[in-house]
Amino acid sequence: MTRVKKGVNALKSRRNILRKVKGYRHGRKSKERMANEAIVHAGVYAFAHRKDKKGDFRRLWNVRMSALLKAEGLSYSKFIPLLKKHSIALDRKILAGLAQNNPETFRKIIETVK
Numbered sequence: 001m002t003r004v005k006k007g008v009n010a011l012k013s014r015r016n017i018l019r020k021v022k023g024y025r026h027g028r029k030s031k032e033r034m035a036n037e038a039i040v041h042a043g044v045y046a047f048a049h050r051k052d053k054k055g056d057f058r059r060l061w062n063v064r065m066s067a068l069l070k071a072e073g074l075s076y077s078k079f080i081p082l083l084k085k086h087s088i089a090l091d092r093k094i095l096a097g098l099a100q101n102n103p104e105t106f107r108k109i110i111e112t113v114k
Contacts (some may be wrong), residue, residue: 014049015038017029017032017035021035021039058092061092062092065099067099068103068110072107072110077082079113082114083109085113086112088112090109095109
């Protein structure tokens with residue numbers, strides 16, 4: 001079997017790795033092994049934080065609704081079951097948007113469930 005030298009492929013993979021870590025600090029931006037490690041960790045964090053973002057937004061929506069609900073004398077934890085009881089199928093994202101941008105519409109929903 002003939003000998004295969006992998007100079008071209010090694011340079012290409014090294015170049016791609018170092019391109020991905022451009023802007024990182026210290027050896028992580030210039031040393032191949034540290035750069036590879038940094039890429040792996042970055043991927044793990046990116047995956048985990050994509051999942052976390054969904055929870056973060058849900059918490060934000062709850063806070064936005066809660067602010068207007070408190071002014072109307074109702075708590076968030078009492079409001080959500082009332083919505084289900086009255087078969088109002090609006091999700092938290094829509095309700096939070098109404099609370100923030102159209103408070104009058106949101107107040108009408110509150111009056112409906114009270």
